[in-house]
Amino acid sequence: MATSTLSGADQGVSRHAVRAARGPHGIVPTGILILGALYCLFPVSWVVLASTKTSGELFSTATFSLGTGFLQNLADLAAYRDGVFWLWMLNTLLYAGGGALLSTAVSAVSGYALAKYRFAGRDLIFNLLIGGILVPSVVLAIPQYLLFSKVGLAGTYWSVLLPQILHPYSIYLARVYAGAAIPDSLLEAGRIDGASHWTLLRRVALPLMTPGLVTIFLFQFVAIWNNFLLPFIMLGDDHRFPLTVGLYTMLAAGANNPALYNLILIGTFVALIPLIALFLTMQRFWRADLSSGAVKA
């Protein structure tokens, strides 16, 4: 694998030539992917359609039909409790953006060290970090809350941000990407030139790992965006809630209060938009082949 990566770097261009030659043989893979896309979009499309319905239409018209209340729902959402939805959205952006950024940084340096260095305790550290995934977060949330309370941080932005930075899966991914994307010869050359470990990481390793890091960022961003339990238990002040917890307060208002179905659905729809936008901006990084990146670097 190591040697092939190196030679591949030299010939990266020819791959594009082959890719460019698109022919009729693409029908089968394209067809399969379209089927997969439809399967995945089918339920999502319901959210979109339902967000256009008035509360009367939601429970009385056909499940997959267009409603007439989209703008009204949007206006109601914006007006709900003086626009608290937008605050939740900003909070979520802060948690997800900040958390994913920090998480990607931590995973990147860890993955790089684990993949490109030999040192005592490497396997132990890797297994330990990965082992974190074994303990379900459902049960960790309450102890984490109690411990954050002891240091006076419960209820703060930090209490939601900090526990989500370390993510075993991301470290594993970073290790794999670092192993595959960084040719040893480049590091070797850098070392001969007298570059420090830090310089090698910054100038050689991180640029090469970019497509992988984008994936990690995306995963973490969406995971934190949708995390419910941790912010639910950590936060008391509803002005710091992320969307998931905020929308939940609209649903679970006790049996004696109406659930605000319309607002939840339009809120979900609005919350999908930044995620789609993020995905679309991020995915151009995948076009660069991990291996051909070596040449440009």
Added chain:
Amino acid sequence: MHVNRLAAIAAATLAAAVVAGCSGGAGQSAAPSSAAPSSSAAAQKVSLTYWNWVPNMDKVVAAWNKSHPNIQVTSSTQAGGDDAATKFLTAAKAGNPPDLMQAEYQALPSFVAAEAVADIKPAADAVKPEFGEGIWGLVTLGTDAVYGIPQDSGPMMLYYREDLFKKYGIAVPTTWDEYAEAARTVHRKEPKVFLGTFSSKDPGSFAGLAQQAGGQWWSINGESWKVAVDDEPTRKLADYWGGLVKEGVIDDMPYFTPQWNKALNDGTLLTWPSAIWAPGPLTSNAPKAKGKWAIAQLPQWNAGENHSGFWGGSAVAVAAASKHKEAAAEFATWLNTDPEALGLLVKHGQVYPAATKGAALLTEPPAYFSNVPGFWRQAATFTAGARGFTFGPNVNVAYNAFRDAFDKAVLSKTSFSDALRTVQDATVADMTKAGFRLAQ
């Protein structure tokens, strides 16, 4: 947390060493339900946090904050339900609960048992006459202490589709026997239509019906608890619904699902034995059927009686760990007894106030029931005979066992009283394990 710290800083800057007096609580009693700022707290500015899930509570709190510059309350909207209680208990355990908490009546005993809420007897006693005997019992739990100020209550009555009752030619049932007979009639005439449904997901509703039947699930006997979830009245109730479900003349879909909402809208479900707060959910879940529902007394077990039970309702409790218990108790009494506050709660919060004078504020019928001009007057008559029961310290366990056991019973069409037995056993086992003293 944040607010508490701000309060601490403010207190330090003012260099007013008063906190000790506040947490002691014995000497100064808070002014009862007065709109004037309390004299005891006047010297010091206090900030309180209040967790609740009453719609538009911000507006009610704003009115208080305006007239009480020295006691500023911040309302924080939480998600209601079982996990809200867990969240509060966890916060209390960690030492940073909000100063005030919305406590559903069935959750209050577990708050008390966890020493998470304070006894606010001095402040509360002054407003005791404002509440009915039954409701007051729910916040004293039969002890000498008072653990909260009642906010709203949910006496039950029968909601029915007036138009469709006419269409199917059935009279409003006055007894449960008539209700069963009507269920058969409707189902025979139109197999897709049901008179009602049994929801295995809503133990609160079942508990209300058990109260109507005369059940006493928990009671305190000297220094020990008595648990009788499967007492005779409740067994009768369980077998009644079990029979109807088995016979197939009653639907078995749970409440508050899209399917149930649709049935309420399209007229395939004709009644809902529910609480006085039902106009709220009906407005949002069944907007199409607006103006078609009417109310009646809950069917009785014996003709001529007038009994009902309670489903839902909550009190406002003060956290044991609050640094400003008196100020908090003052706010809680104002919120639930002051005419201005009650008016706002009714108008913005869709709350059915627990305070007796709250009834006078309810003049206009809910918009959804514009076809029933005397809605509130009728409701008052229908629910006059509502009786509650003491809730125990582990209602959450009992309710959870109820959902599991009745899910199974509904699915396999097995005996409901056996399912009830399972609930009783689970409740007793949990209390025994925890070490509560139980009477035999």
Added chain:
Amino acid sequence: MKSANGGARVNRAGAAPYLFLAPALTMFALFLLVPIGYTVYLSLRRTKVSGLGFGKGSRKEIFVGLDNYATAVGDGELWAGWLRVLGYGALVLAVMLGLALVFALMLDAARVRLARFSRVAIFMPFAVPGVAAGLMWGFLYLPSVSPVHELFGVDLLSPSTVVYSMANVAVWGGTGFNMLVLYTNLRAISPDLYQAARIDGASELQIAIRIKIPILAPAIILTTVFSIIATIQVFTEPTVLRPLTNTISSTWSPLMKVYRDAFVTGDLYSAAATAMVIAGISLVLSFAFLRVVKNRAFGEA
């Protein structure tokens, strides 16, 4: 992935890797190890009530040794939960990872159109929050509103079908994630590995089966391990569907029991003990799986 080892040979420098790992290890200690330690501590304790349970001092936390573990291990419902999860998990793992692999290979195929659209679409479910998912599946599954029920007359929430409905939620939600993991791994493979084969006239299918899948094996294995652990901890899917149907109990899966104890009935101590048992079983299962396939996982056995 020999590059991992090769790289290790290149860099032999003392403190650097430890410094690079310091942030992760610090976070690990603070936000995982300490809470886990605290969970273990809790799992050895219980509250003890006296009398009515009201009033000062009527409730104490006591040390009970392994009592909670004994209860957790001796709970028949928990083992029944394991059995249910086993059947469900096998189904989900096979379908989800199979689809993820197929989609990833298709995305990487030489001639494919609309790849970017499909990529976003298949990843989309990952972005739907749980609050809306409950409503969404309600509308898709409940007989009176479900279009599937209308078309085929199948009750998707009956005792015999609910497992498949639940598996569908999991497959729908998890395929995109695993697809992207495998896809980004594929992108790291040098193209000239199969360039020669392509010139020799090998079909895309042959290239996928003979070249890409073997190279992808380590990634597939680890994705499987992570999915096994996630499936053992299945919680979201049954919890989302539970309010809609009578067929899913509050202890359907082991982790649901943990949630019930911690968040519904307020017994954090039992929840902690059961969670430790789940972690232990996850550990054993994933180790067993890795043992079987270890040589291929990192090529460093």
